[in-house]
Amino acid sequence: MLYNKRTNTCGELNTRNIGETVVLNGWVAKKRDLGGIIFIDVRDRYGITQIKISPDRKDISALAASLGNEFVISAKGKVIQRESPNKNIPTGEIEIEVEELQVLNESLTTPFVVEEDVKANEDLRLQYRYLDLRRKKMMDGLLLRNKVYQMVHGFYAKHNFVEVETPILMKSTPEGARDYLVPSRVHKGKFYALPQSPQTYKQILMVSGLDRYVQICKCFRDEDLRADRQPEFTQIDVEMSFVTQDDVFKISEELFQNIWKEVLDFNLPGQFPRMTYDYAMTKYGIDKPDLRIKDLMIITDISDAVKTSDFKVFKDVINSGGIIAGIKTGKAQDGSKIEITRKISDGYTEFAKKLGFGGLATLKVNEDGSLQSSILKFLNEESIKGLSAAFDAQPGDFILILSGDKSKVLNGLGQLRLKIAEDFKLLDDSKHEFVWITDFPLFHYEEEENRFVGEHHVFTSPKDEFIHLLDSKDRKEIESIRANCYDLVYNGNELGSGSIRIHDSETQKKVFRIIGLTDEEAAEKFGFILEAFKYGAPPHGGVAFGFDRMIAMLSGTKSIRDIIAFPKTVSAASLMDNCPSPVIKLQLDELGIQLKQG
């Protein structure tokens, strides 16, 4: 196809180019016909430039008049000063006086108008993804993603990490989420799995002496999708030999400092704060505390303070091993009071009930420091004093108390804290609060499956002082084991997770036994890594960061679908190319599989 090829993009011409003859190739973003003079906004990835077709150019003005939105055109002409400049765009002071005009491709009327304030629902936008991506906001998301992608490559390369591509077709070893399976044609009846993460490969690379590994890679989990999950997602996957947790933290902090500086021009602290899992759970009721509201509404356990009271509700809870705990609202970061009216308070009671609590006890601190609450009548003076002291109750404070099973109470208060923060708009998006959560449990007991599972994954090492408990049969003891395991939390979101790994087969076998794998099953599933550990495996550890979520947060969008070029819906479908889709029988025959009967 012959056409005038662009001399410039649509984002770069300005008054310095006046007088030049240029060619633009791009899309018709807008056309205005002012009784003869036709103005067209021509758009490409780089910007928008206005072109002007005079009525005396009879040869092309008919063509110009016939152009519809999203037609692809080539326009040649002279750069001239614009009569009414648009100061909002870099090219706004010039326009092109068109001398030659060609249509490179036409466009049907688009199913939705390509504009920033798009009206279409997301399904339609996903079906016509190529139109949605023409919107500046969406294109900017892809450009930001690419920018950070390149930064991450460059950062780790500078630090002597080696990027290694690990296999996508790997062994199925489901332990946790479901694997996506790929039937083998050559080995009928056998299957590959798509990696949930390259965990075993990166550890094998450490055994091979690679020393510092990184990969920005696709991972796959066949889970029922929550709104913010995708069946395939991208992670920054890192592993290092001869390191401690501190080494992993240091290099990771530098990465995020660089990115936040470059993208948001924000200076993160030289070292990120750290908090143990137990502390986070006790004080924030969650393992990913949102520290944008720092020490606001942290949880206070008042079981001790009120234990002498005769209040039956509290007594029963304490006797059955539960706790009584609460949060107080106090003042917001800006010093303003968080005013909990009766109506709002009733709403929180409802909220607590939905979480499965019988009710929510609330107390107001009067101006004279005295408490006001319907529960006071059940408490003795010692308990009231103790409660007041435990919360350091100040005039104007509002206290919310839950009682019951410990983890349920902590979780409930954690959720209440976030709800209040949201209701009162306390979560300032200009804040960037990173925190490392450390010392996670190694296992938790999965009641449904009636067995232990790895809290993070089965390759995490226990802290030295807990290693002897790997031989225990006691549930409480096993639950008490703490691991060399850490999460990176950002504004209340988990951005990454990692650990110092097990590097000897004996410890690894003990962990497999605790999660219920017989030695035979362990050998069948993970024999290669147990074997590798016998040939000089170095101490090693690493971390993986969720790349999609990081980009979504950097770009300020709520949905990771916005910063993935071709995302799937929550039912794991692609609306654009209509997949998954049926395949012909021959394909299945060749793979030695068939659809399940009945």
Next chain:
Amino acid sequence: MLYNKRTNTCGELNTRNIGETVVLNGWVAKKRDLGGIIFIDVRDRYGITQIKISPDRKDISALAASLGNEFVISAKGKVIQRESPNKNIPTGEIEIEVEELQVLNESLTTPFVVEEDVKANEDLRLQYRYLDLRRKKMMDGLLLRNKVYQMVHGFYAKHNFVEVETPILMKSTPEGARDYLVPSRVHKGKFYALPQSPQTYKQILMVSGLDRYVQICKCFRDEDLRADRQPEFTQIDVEMSFVTQDDVFKISEELFQNIWKEVLDFNLPGQFPRMTYDYAMTKYGIDKPDLRIKDLMIITDISDAVKTSDFKVFKDVINSGGIIAGIKTGKAQDGSKIEITRKISDGYTEFAKKLGFGGLATLKVNEDGSLQSSILKFLNEESIKGLSAAFDAQPGDFILILSGDKSKVLNGLGQLRLKIAEDFKLLDDSKHEFVWITDFPLFHYEEEENRFVGEHHVFTSPKDEFIHLLDSKDRKEIESIRANCYDLVYNGNELGSGSIRIHDSETQKKVFRIIGLTDEEAAEKFGFILEAFKYGAPPHGGVAFGFDRMIAMLSGTKSIRDIIAFPKTVSAASLMDNCPSPVIKLQLDELGIQLKQG
């Protein structure tokens, strides 16, 4: 685990560090016990450093004596001058006088010795990949791969390309090779496919206005593997809008110039030579000519020259539309004569017979310029003169002639050319001959399937002057259509392939019809791209380069398995983790599939 953490790697200490106390962490590569004094080579990714344990350090010399190869150790001590330096390694002038020694992990006796000149067969090396990767040659392969990987990212980023991650779970549209399929659990009876290439996605990105796309990505083909293929492979995938073939060539040439300069310190020409497909086939009998022997042994068609001869063999061939053609050996690049003895010549006759020819006609050019051959007696004088002139026969030349079906003769001579070049070691590995092959046919007729298929793929555009033939029903006419399609060939190997694409639905539909898809089938398989082309698709084109093969060539290895961290065997299996493998019935049940009965 507590241990002395390294202060240095094993590759960096030298005489400038003498007197410093350092810690090394690494693997025991070699141990020599010289009657008390123990020397150990400690190895990591960065190099090897010798450590020395004196017999008077009784506390550690017993431990040192107990160390086996591949044990992981931590050694602390003073850097001292070495008595007998090893000039071959950067650390060869120093050693470490050990003061503290710890074993970080033990190693069983390895199944093969970790040394450059490895004796083990490839299967064993693949099973214990982590040991094989400890060999310097293998680790260097991964390091080189990473270096080029980072260069490619950086190169395209500098040129304003946007790296976009396209989906791994996509729609199955097999056209050519077999897809790997992934059953959908959520949509039972439906399947995803792993991408054979992100072709449709990158074209959709052009429709979205991304303008310049790049991705270093994994692609998958479920084909019976030849020795140098992998079920998953990596390609550099590029697409650009508003470009011609020249634009694609220019940016690609710059990429290869940079890489060859950086890695091999070799200056490639500013512009790579170009050759049409028809020329390459006619002159080299192959579409990937090895130009390390440039114009040596190019094919000469002598059908015309000998057409007046009465030789029945030639006559029959000409009458049935075939050709008579040959190559002459002449002189090698260094000026030496390529001496074809009777015995060698007989070997080539055998070679020709294996290719399905009745025989091979050979002629020797005598010192006086006269020809010597058993076929001369069948030729008239005019034919002999014509033949001699056609080959520009010079004393000492040796001429090999085949006759028969045109494409078979050209192919046979192309193979003979390469065989002679190999036999006489004419393919100089220090040469780096790139060439673009252009103007491929758009289709070829697949006799087995009794239909046309795309010579490259179905999105390739025909050259303007052939577009009208898309409406033809005539096989010859359709075969004559030439495409805006090109391969990049390096030293006789295809390194990449690309084209200027179709960008309008009507042309695309015609191509689908020619390959035998009904409009309904085309809509079902490729409806999304036909649809996308209706909404302002720009002219666009691109290219994809095989990354694995490029790295193999840069590193001088014959096998791409050497430069892939965890390759599969020719039966698409991984010997290390033993995959593909059986899965449990529950996994298949959840996916709604079962193994095919009977």
